[in-house]
Amino acid sequence: TPSAERHEAAPAFRKGFSKKVVLNCCLVRRILTWASPKPQDSVEDELELSAVRHRPEGLGQLEAQTRFSRKELQILYRGFKNECPSGIVNEETFKDIYAQFFPQGDASTYAHFLFNAFDTDHNGSVSFEDFVMGLSILLRGTIQEKLKWAFNLYDINKDGYITKEEMLDIMKAIYDMMGKCTYPVLKEETPRQHVEVFFQKMDKNKDGVVTIDEFIDCCQNDENIMRSMHLFENVL
Amino acid sequence: MATGVAAWLPFARAAAIGWMPVASCPMPVAPRDHRRRQDELIILNVSGRRFQTWRTTLDRYPDTLLGSSEKDFFYNEETKEYFFDRDPDAFRSILNFYRTGKLHFPRHECISAYDEELTFFGIIPEIIGDCCYEEYKDRKRENLERLQDDQEENKDVKLPHMNFRQTMWRAFENPHTSTMALVFYYVTGFFIAISVITNVVETVPCGSTPTQKDMPCGERYTVAFFCMDTACVMIFTVEYLLRLFAAPSRYRFMRSVMSIIDVVAILPYYIGLVMTDNEDVSGAFVTLRVFRVFRIFKFSRHSQGLRILGYTLKSCASELGFLLFSLTMAIIIFATVMFYAEKGSSSSKFTSIPASFWYTIVTMTTLGYGDMVPKTIAGKIFGSICSLSGVLVIALPVPVIVSNFSRIYHQNQRADKRRAQKGTNTGEQKLPKSACLLESQHHHLLHCLEKTTAHEFVDEQLYEQNYVEAVMQSFPAARRESVSSRDTATPTCCGRRSKRNTTLPIAALQPGVNQQGPLQELSAIHIQCADRPSRSTSRSKLNLKADDVGRLNCKGGRITTAIVSLPSPPALTTPDSDNLRGPPTRRPPLPSPGPSIQTTTSSANVVKVSAL
Numbered sequence: 072t073p074s075a076e077r078h079e080a081a082p083a084f085r086k087g088f089s090k091k092v093v094l095n096c097c098l099v100r101r102i103l104t105w106a107s108p109k110p111q112d113s114v115e116d117e118l119e120l121s122a123v124r125h126r127p128e129g130l131g132q133l134e135a136q137t138r139f140s141r142k143e144l145q146i147l148y149r150g151f152k153n154e155c156p157s158g159i160v161n162e163e164t165f166k167d168i169y170a171q172f173f174p175q176g177d178a179s180t181y182a183h184f185l186f187n188a189f190d191t192d193h194n195g196s197v198s199f200e201d202f203v204m205g206l207s208i209l210l211r212g213t214i215q216e217k218l219k220w221a222f223n224l225y226d227i228n229k230d231g232y233i234t235k236e237e238m239l240d241i242m243k244a245i246y247d248m249m250g251k252c253t254y255p256v257l258k259e260e261t262p263r264q265h266v267e268v269f270f271q272k273m274d275k276n277k278d279g280v281v282t283i284d285e286f287i288d289c290c291q292n293d294e295n296i297m298r299s300m301h302l303f304e305n306v307l
Numbered sequence: 308m309a310t311g312v313a314a315w316l317p318f319a320r321a322a323a324i325g326w327m328p329v330a331s332c333p334m335p336v337a338p339r340d341h342r343r344r345q346d347e348l349i350i351l352n353v354s355g356r357r358f359q360t361w362r363t364t365l366d367r368y369p370d371t372l373l374g375s376s377e378k379d380f381f382y383n384e385e386t387k388e389y390f391f392d393r394d395p396d397a398f399r400s401i402l403n404f405y406r407t408g409k410l411h412f413p414r415h416e417c418i419s420a421y422d423e424e425l426t427f428f429g430i431i432p433e434i435i436g437d438c439c440y441e442e443y444k445d446r447k448r449e450n451l452e453r454l455q456d457d458q459e460e461n462k463d464v465k466l467p468h469m470n471f472r473q474t475m476w477r478a479f480e481n482p483h484t485s486t487m488a489l490v491f492y493y494v495t496g497f498f499i500a501i502s503v504i505t506n507v508v509e510t511v512p513c514g515s516t517p518t519q520k521d522m523p524c525g526e527r528y529t530v531a532f533f534c535m536d537t538a539c540v541m542i543f544t545v546e547y548l549l550r551l552f553a554a555p556s557r558y559r560f561m562r563s564v565m566s567i568i569d570v571v572a573i574l575p576y577y578i579g580l581v582m583t584d585n586e587d588v589s590g591a592f593v594t595l596r597v598f599r600v601f602r603i604f605k606f607s608r609h610s611q612g613l614r615i616l617g618y619t620l621k622s623c624a625s626e627l628g629f630l631l632f633s634l635t636m637a638i639i640i641f642a643t644v645m646f647y648a649e650k651g652s653s654s655s656k657f658t659s660i661p662a663s664f665w666y667t668i669v670t671m672t673t674l675g676y677g678d679m680v681p682k683t684i685a686g687k688i689f690g691s692i693c694s695l696s697g698v699l700v701i702a703l704p705v706p707v708i709v710s711n712f713s714r715i716y717h718q719n720q721r722a723d724k725r726r727a728q729k730g731t732n733t734g735e736q737k738l739p740k741s742a743c744l745l746e747s748q749h750h751h752l753l754h755c756l757e758k759t760t761a762h763e764f765v766d767e768q769l770y771e772q773n774y775v776e777a778v779m780q781s782f783p784a785a786r787r788e789s790v791s792s793r794d795t796a797t798p799t800c801c802g803r804r805s806k807r808n809t810t811l812p813i814a815a816l817q818p819g820v821n822q823q824g825p826l827q828e829l830s831a832i833h834i835q836c837a838d839r840p841s842r843s844t845s846r847s848k849l850n851l852k853a854d855d856v857g858r859l860n861c862k863g864g865r866i867t868t869a870i871v872s873l874p875s876p877p878a879l880t881t882p883d884s885d886n887l888r889g890p891p892t893r894r895p896p897l898p899s900p901g902p903s904i905q906t907t908t909s910s911a912n913v914v915k916v917s918a919l
Contacts, residue, residue, distance in 0.1 A: 146346075150314035172319050172752065175764055185322055202318070209321040217324055224325045245326060246760055253762040265760075269329055290328050299327040299334040302755075306317045 125158035127199040136200075137207035144203065151199055159196040162186050176250030184244060188224040210306055217300055218287045232280040233273075238266045316745065320752050326759040335754045338747040350388035351402070356395040357388070364405050371429040373405065397424040404430065412439035418446040475553035492609070495546055499605050502539040505532060506599050540576040543569065543602070565608060572602040630705075634671070637700050641667045641693040648686040655682065666690075671697025 169182035242262040478488035509525030554560035575595040607613035642663035649657040666679040
């Protein structure tokens with residue numbers, strides 16, 4: 072029937088038309104992409120990172136792996152998720168967070184070292200598991216574990232030895248957090264002096280590096296350090 | 308944000324374990340957390356819709372209804388829930404405020420209903436987040452204006468006791484108030500029209516008389532036109548004088564645009580009266596008559612549209628100016644090109660560059676009179692380029708400007724509103740109830756850092772104050788003092804300074820620093836004066852009370868801090884006020900660069916400060 076034919080012809084026309092439109096659009100788009108410069112890779116990476124939604128392991132698993140109770144883990148996760156809805160913390164956020172606590176100085180260097188200490192699998196981001204495992208050691212761990220964590224923090228390249236340069240970097244980072252307006256005056260050589268004092272105390276065999284055993288031994292013999300290790304035990 | 312700081316504080320404190328092995332001094336005692344309440348869910352029943360949240364969420368803002376004990380008045384014993392007989396839709400945003408710390412204004416909400424809800428729940432509208440604040444203020448102002456308009460209309464009916472002058476002014480401004488005003492309005496409008504038509508008809512050739520050739524009507528019927536003109540001017544003068552008399556502020560009235568137009572419209576007549584039969588100035592007199600055409604602008608009192616047009620032109624002035632400027636550029640360029648292109652040809656009309664301006668303008672606006680045409684080939688080529696570019700230069704911005712009219716108009720309005728709002732946008736944010744503990748924990752953390760590095764934080768303000776004082780004071784050159792102070796300048800981290808010490812034990816820089824050169828940045832002088840300005844949240848004050856870290860001046864757990872949005876956040880205000888403000892302080896405030904100074908000697912009381 073002519074009407075049916077017309078009906079058939081019409082969609083065919085429309086399809087052909089739409090195909091042409093699509094082709095034209097593709098052509099136009101190609102021209103545009105050729106004309107416009109390519110976006111930077113970092114922008115795409117950023118987009119990818121922000122699109123990632125990380126979900127932590129199950130509550131039971133985390134409860135087994137850490138020394139927190141179920142309720143504590145729940146409270147921790149609620150706070151964590153509230154602040155980082157994507158489920159992961161990257162270094163920039165870390166630095167921002169830390170800067171809020173130490174507004175007078177520059178906390179970014181120390182935050183960087185701290186980030187590396189928390190990011191145990193070194194994938195550039197701290198997930199909730201990393202976060203909670205780190206907290207578990209710091210708040211509920213034995214003295215040995217805490218000291219080992221501190222050693223890991225100071226050992227920037229994770230080679231098992233703390234050299235004077237590494238310690239100096241850490242010390243400078245800590246002093247940077249103090250900022251400028253301090254009493255007494257912060258001088259250039261203060262961190263270096265502090266490192267000297269530290270090495271005098273810790274480096275028993277005077278070989279210029281501090282190993283983990285020297286570190287732990289020395290700390291366990293120091294009353295002040297021992298006492299201060301228990302300081303934050305009831306933080307949560 | 309307050310919630311942010313609260314969430315990350317345990318982590319920051321735990322991470323402080325990393326400082327312990329390198330600390331020079333023993334750490335201070337941690338503040339005790341006396342309140343260990345089990346978190347519980349509470350149910351808020353708002354007109355049947357049940358909202359549930361943690362108790363601690365509501366406790367964040369203890370100065371509101373939900374955060375304080377006021378909600379106990381709404382507690383329903385049987386159902387163990389809090390019942391509010393209010394709008395559940397509006398309650399959503401209010402509860403979200405507790406959860407996220409940001410108050411949003413939903414756009415579909417009626418402004419007065421929303422305001423009522425906020426007042427009921429004890430939340431001040433000033434803490435509406437930046438994303439919604441503008442909208443809120445706009446709507447509020449619209450509503451207020453509408454209310455005012457309504458009131459004014461009612462007022463017009465209800466005010467019998469205005470004196471004659473005020474009545475007259477009101478009659479002039481709003482012709483609908485009384486019949487007299489309406490009559491006056493129409494009469495003046497009629498005479499403006501008559502005057503304009505007279506001016507126009509005056510110049511029309513009226514047909515020839517046997518005595519003379521074609522002459523304009525004005526010269527033929529001089530007397531008639533003169534009478535008409537006089538009548539109109541009399542009316543206008545009377546009107547102007549009446550307005551001047553009735554105006555509430557005569558000076559302001561005289562400065563207004565409309566009155567200037569009035570004056571310009573009637574002045575030529577009087578000048579003409581004064582200066583009759585003087586051949587020298589008759590030329591000028593003729594020119595003055597041109598100004599009579601300004602009477603047509605008197606219509607803008609009668610037309611709202613004209614007024615709006617005038618205003619939008621004024622606000623679009625920059626766009627128009629830019630259009631004019633780009634046109635001028637193009638005209639000059641093309642005129643130059645055409646002049647030099649046509650220079651060679653004989654009998655060229657392009658005698659000079661300014662002469663070519665006319666050609667360029669006529670061509671670019673696509674008028675093309677044809678009185679000047681290029682003859683050389685180069686001239687023709689450039690002429691065509693000129694006309695093409697003319698189309699572009701003119702045709703493109705014009706629709707943009709047209710569409711900019713409304714946009715710029717509204718935008719200007721909004722920009723002014725925003726500027727006015729910014730000046731008054733100081734929000735008082737209430738600290739959460741747990742801020743007391745939060746504050747003490749944060750201070751303890753900072754204290755631990757101080758102990759680690761064996762240095763102390765000092766307020767920049769205090770430092771600057773002391774710097775100024777120190778500069779003002781004179782100094783004996785007591786070198787011995789500096790030596791002794793050098794000995795005592797080694798960080799005695801654990802030394803306690805008595806707060807009631809009126810003499811000033813100061814440690815200053817050794818003179819040796821001078822040789823270090825500009826590498827040494829700011830040297831902070833911590834001077835304890837007897838009359839130290841009491842800033843209750845000052846960090847250095849906390850240094851004094853090193854023994855009672857646990858005790859803070861939180862009376863009853865309610866601290867209200869007025870936080871002003873500072874133009875440039877000083878780096879060394881208290882960490883709390885920076886942390887507990889809203890989004891603007893999310894980025895870490897940079898330490899403000901102080902002047903690079905160096906101190907030399909020190910005495911017991913004074914410090915000499917010399918600028919580098």
